[in-house]
Amino acid sequence: MGAISYGVSHAQESPFPAEEQSPISPDKKWAYIGGDAPKLVKVVTSETEIDFFEQRNPGTAPAGEDPELLWAPDSKRFGFNYSPMHAHHMTFLSIAFYQLRGDKWVAVDSPADETKGPQLVQFGKGYLPKHFDPRHCAPEWDIMKLRKWSDATTAIVYAPCYGRTSGKLEAGFLFTLKFDAAGNWKIIKTHQMAKKELEEEQ
Secondary structure (H helix, E strand, C coil): CCCCCCCCHHHHHCCCCHHHHHHHHCCEEEEEECCCCCCEEEECCCCCCEEEEHHEEEECCCCCCCEEECCCCCCCCCEEECCCCCCCCCEEEEEEEEEEEECCEEEEEECCCEEECHHHHHHHHCCCCCCHHHHCCCCCEEEEEEEEECCCCEEEEEEEEEEEECCCEEEEEEEEEECCCCCCCEEEEEEEHHHHHHHHHC
16 A cells, blocks of 8 residues: 555545645545645645635734644534734734534634634633633733644633733633534633643743
8 A cells, every 4th residue: 555645545645745734634534734824625626625814814923823723523623723913012812613514614603802802801701710800911912722622512722811010821711612513602611720730831
């Protein structure tokens, strides 16, 4: 048998340059291509399904925070971590969720609307400890990332809080999101990270 590429035989090798190969869906039907023009393509035809630059207009991300795509294990959903266009003095990271309907990918509700203020203030409303006020977090550090999928319908989202004066990571939260068949989600659990967990994030 020939070389394996994207989980298929040599006769069906990937049409994408090796240096551009990025996460492929668990069912081997879709591939994410990173770089300056991130996109989702069909493996068999190399046809572009989603042009993330066109849809999301990602801005300049901080070092080490390039856009990334994380697949749900059944290949029916994914989260796209990226940096939307934002003011130069800010560090701004957000998530876009997509779900497969038929043979087309559609955007579903994302955790927060970056046009309506800090994401943690919006997203955490009603789900944060009563003693914690997200408005005390530094507004120039607005970060929300999909950490992982724990199963096909459950996503773990990470949101840190940096001090307004210290600029240091002072708190962090892991939100567990549960998706229904239509792609709607709700928060079913909030975990405030312990000091040791925060140290590991530094």
